[in-house]
Amino acid sequence: MSxxxxxxxxxxxxxxxxxxxxxxxxxxxxxxxxxxxxxxxxGEIGALFIAHMPRVQRLIRSQLNKDxxxxxxxxENAIVKALPPTYQKDFAAVKGLCExxxxxxxxxxxxxSGKGNSMxxxxxVEKLSAFRFDYARMLRAxxxxxxxNYRNIAAGLESEIKRxxxxxxxxxxxxxxxxxxxxxxxxxxxxxxxxKLDELVRLLEIRLQVVCxxxxxxxxxxxxxxxxxxxSGLVDNLLTNLSISDEFRTAYEEVLHAEDTSYGLAALENGxxxxxxxxxxxxxxxxxxxxxxxxxx
Numbered sequence: 001m002s003x004x005x006x007x008x009x010x011x012x013x014x015x016x017x018x019x020x021x022x023x024x025x026x027x028x029x030x031x032x033x034x035x036x037x038x039x040x041x042x043g044e045i046g047a048l049f050i051a052h053m054p055r056v057q058r059l060i061r062s063q064l065n066k067d068x069x070x071x072x073x074x075x076e077n078a079i080v081k082a083l084p085p086t087y088q089k090d091f092a093a094v095k096g097l098c099e100x101x102x103x104x105x106x107x108x109x110x111x112x113s114g115k116g117n118s119m120x121x122x123x124x125v126e127k128l129s130a131f132r133f134d135y136a137r138m139l140r141a142x143x144x145x146x147x148x149n150y151r152n153i154a155a156g157l158e159s160e161i162k163r164x165x166x167x168x169x170x171x172x173x174x175x176x177x178x179x180x181x182x183x184x185x186x187x188x189x190x191x192x193x194x195x196k197l198d199e200l201v202r203l204l205e206i207r208l209q210v211v212c213x214x215x216x217x218x219x220x221x222x223x224x225x226x227x228x229x230x231x232s233g234l235v236d237n238l239l240t241n242l243s244i245s246d247e248f249r250t251a252y253e254e255v256l257h258a259e260d261t262s263y264g265l266a267a268l269e270n271g272x273x274x275x276x277x278x279x280x281x282x283x284x285x286x287x288x289x290x291x292x293x294x295x296x297x
Contacts, residue, residue, distance in 0.1 A: 011051040097215040098128040141252035142204040150198035157191040
């Protein structure tokens with residue numbers, strides 16, 4: 001994050017600098033314009049120099065990191081609070097492991113203070129914070145999808161497709177046959193979409209299990225390291241192993257986006273069109289990730 005910070009912009013847009021500009025402008029307009037103009041210019045030139053001071057830059061990084069962490073935690077808490085208790089328990093376990101890693105890193109950082117350790121410590125906290133947010137969103141997507149029995153929906157669509165195919169073969173009128181063919185095409189689209197959603201919910205289950213087991217492995221190893229760099233490398237390896245493809249991320253983000261729209265998941269299951277009513281089927285019984293894995297859904 002530090003490489004992306006425009007320190008000059010942060011200093012010039014800070015409350016202290018804006019107040020200074022406001023006071024100078026007021027004095028220029030009320031007392032003496034040309035008398036206070038040089039002070040304003042000198043003050044802004046001084047702000048440019050201040051923006052390059054290492055201590056000021058550390059303070060700016062610290063504040064931005066704090067603000068970003070609070071923002072992520074607020075969003076994270078809002079997602080988790082809307083989940084059933086079993087999912088909340090899963091998230092609490094992962095959050096506890098992340099906090100333990102952060103505590104251990106902080107202990108080592110306090111024993112071996114230095115700019116390098118401080119920056120690595122900040123990086124670890126940022127990475128784990130973003131990681132927890134992704135985990136919360138995956139839990140949310142899994143919760144939404146696991147309440148739907150996509151295998152039953154797919155079986156119903158397959159039966160409907162067979163009936164539609166037979167109807168197309170029997171039909172003599174070309175206009176009616178064209179309409180039936182269009183209907184058949186839409187049904188096949190829905191079946192393809194439902195099959196992908198079924199695959200996604202199973203993939204989410206596996207990924208959630210990998211997360212828990214990988215963090216537990218780090219928990220077992222983190223106390224064997226005596227330097228921040230070692231733990232930083234361990235966390236980097238974890239995130240590399242747990243990295244998700246853009247296709248997978250897009251898939252579950254689409255589920256979350258669909259939930260936020262007025263159409264909901266029904267539109268997502270229907271694919272690109274709502275021309276047909278949703279296939280009726282009873283939702284599957286809710287099972288949290290671990291329970292569904294144990295029962296071999």
